Amino acid sequence: xxxxxxxxxxxxxxxxxxxxxxxxxxxxxxxxxxxxxxxxxxxxxxxxxxxxxxxxxxxxxxxxxxxxxxxxxxxxxxxxxxxxxxxxxxxxxxxxxxxxxxxxxxxxxxxxxxxxxxxxxxxxxxxxxxxxxxxxxxxxxxxxxxxxxxxxxxxxxxxxxxxxxxxxxxxxxxxxxxxxxxxxxxxxxxxxxxxxxxxxxxxxxxxxxxxxxxx
Amino acid sequence: xxxxxxxxxxxxxxxxxxxxxxxxxxxxxxxxxxxxxxxxxxxxxxxxxxxxxxxxxxxxxxxxxxxxxxxxxxxxxxxxxxxxxxxxxxxxxxxxxxxxxxxxxxxxxxxxxxxxxxxxxxxxxxxxxxxxxxxxxxxxxxxxxxxxxxxxxxxxxxxxxxxxxxxxxxxxxxxxxxxxxxxxxxxxxxxxxxxxxxxxxxxxxxxxxxxxxxxxxxxxxxxxx
Numbered sequence: 178x179x180x181x182x183x184x185x186x187x188x189x190x191x192x193x194x195x196x197x198x199x200x201x202x203x204x205x206x207x208x209x210x211x212x213x214x215x216x217x218x219x220x221x222x223x224x225x226x227x228x229x230x231x232x233x234x235x236x237x238x239x240x241x242x243x244x245x246x247x248x249x250x251x252x253x254x255x256x257x258x259x260x261x262x263x264x265x266x267x268x269x270x271x272x273x274x275x276x277x278x279x280x281x282x283x284x285x286x287x288x289x290x291x292x293x294x295x296x297x298x299x300x301x302x303x304x305x306x307x308x309x310x311x312x313x314x315x316x317x318x319x320x321x322x323x324x325x326x327x328x329x330x331x332x333x334x335x336x337x338x339x340x341x342x343x344x345x346x347x348x349x350x351x352x353x354x355x356x357x358x359x360x361x362x363x364x365x366x367x368x369x370x371x372x373x374x375x376x377x378x379x380x381x382x383x384x385x386x387x388x389x390x391x392x
Numbered sequence: 393x394x395x396x397x398x399x400x401x402x403x404x405x406x407x408x409x410x411x412x413x414x415x416x417x418x419x420x421x422x423x424x425x426x427x428x429x430x431x432x433x434x435x436x437x438x439x440x441x442x443x444x445x446x447x448x449x450x451x452x453x454x455x456x457x458x459x460x461x462x463x464x465x466x467x468x469x470x471x472x473x474x475x476x477x478x479x480x481x482x483x484x485x486x487x488x489x490x491x492x493x494x495x496x497x498x499x500x501x502x503x504x505x506x507x508x509x510x511x512x513x514x515x516x517x518x519x520x521x522x523x524x525x526x527x528x529x530x531x532x533x534x535x536x537x538x539x540x541x542x543x544x545x546x547x548x549x550x551x552x553x554x555x556x557x558x559x560x561x562x563x564x565x566x567x568x569x570x571x572x573x574x575x576x577x578x579x580x581x582x583x584x585x586x587x588x589x590x591x592x593x594x595x596x597x598x599x600x601x602x603x604x605x606x607x608x609x610x611x612x613x614x615x616x617x
Binding site for chain 1: 461463465511599
């Protein structure tokens with residue numbers, strides 16, 4: 178695959194933002210954006226316009242409630258099944274943890290989560306220096322689990338690597354969490370770690386900023 | 393300092409929070425140190441993250457916040473109430489599947505949902521004859537609405553999009569039609585050319601010229617903030 182030039186990107190950036198490029202053109206442009214900050218900025222500006230065009234579209238009342246059919250559509254999926262079981266068996270409650278600078282939320286199952294490992298839903302505080310609670314991590318019970326990590330207090334703005342730790346203490350990068358304005362969220366799978374015992378937020382120097390213990 | 397929070401069961405919208413200040417040994421001091429912080433609204437990003445891990449309450453809350461917006465985009469593109477309802481539902485299901493890909497640096501949850509909805513609506517309409525699509529000359533939403541049911545929404549959305557309305561006013565009609573056809577209704581340059589009775593190259597030029605004018609207005613607006 179060839180890499181587009183800045184001239185080509187300038188010519189195609191608007192089409193890219195509107196989703197009007199072919200797959201090949203899009204791939205070539207993306208390859209160029211990987212290493213060209215000025216073109217990234219230009220494409221970002223066009224993307225802002227494309228998004229804003231949709232902001233002009235008027236809202237409208239759907240003829241029927243959208244919520245029930247949307248939630249019903251989730252039921253066949255594994256996550257929805259264990260969620261249903263948790264709700265049935267454990268009367269799951271939502272606990273939200275608020276700080277002065279933001280809000281984190283978590284799902285916490287009550288007692289008696291059933292015998293299936295898929296019924297397990299783990300939630301833990303993300304704890305920073307001095308035992309300070311700076312956010313929350315929620316883990317689903319499947320393998321590898323889906324993780325929802327949020328921080329909303331104390332952590333400085335910037336880009337952090339999220340790592341999942343297995344029982345042997347091996348650390349595996351699973352994603353990048355961006356903290357902006359004191360807050361950041363990330364959701365995704367725990368990579369190759371089927372049973373993470375902890376999730377850690379690691380800064381650019383490799384230091385662990387905060388950690389949530391799941392087991 | 394540690395945080396303790398309370399929240400009414402089954403409510404993903406508002407909650408009261410209490411901060412408890414401890415000394416270095418973790419002992420909770422007299423109750424005078426208990427500080428009720430605020431009743432706050434969960435962020436859209438937090439609601440989406442909860443929905444992404446399959447939480448029903450978060451799903452209900454996301455639909456409550458963005459259902460009208462998502463349906464609005466769906467009905468604008470499809471012009472068919474039944475089809476728009478299906479598109480809106482599927483858009484939320486796709487949002488659930490792909491919640492982990494949402495990146496707040498690239499835009500708001502509202503914009504992300506709108507793009508998902510538009511793209512799926514366009515995919516759905518690909519099988520439909522283009523003549524069934526709305527005439528962009530009839531897109532009265534390009535002008536500020538005379539009346540809106542929710543003043544809070546109006547204020548919020550006006551501040552977000554007012555620059556664009558102003559910028560579109562400065563774009564020649566033929567370019568404005570082209571960029572709306574491409575940007576909102578998903579027309580390709582060839583389809584714009586067909587509809588307008590112009591060469592494909594002219595259609596591309598109109599789209600790009602309009603996008604460039606809007607981009608410059610967008611940059612100027614951001615710089616002024």
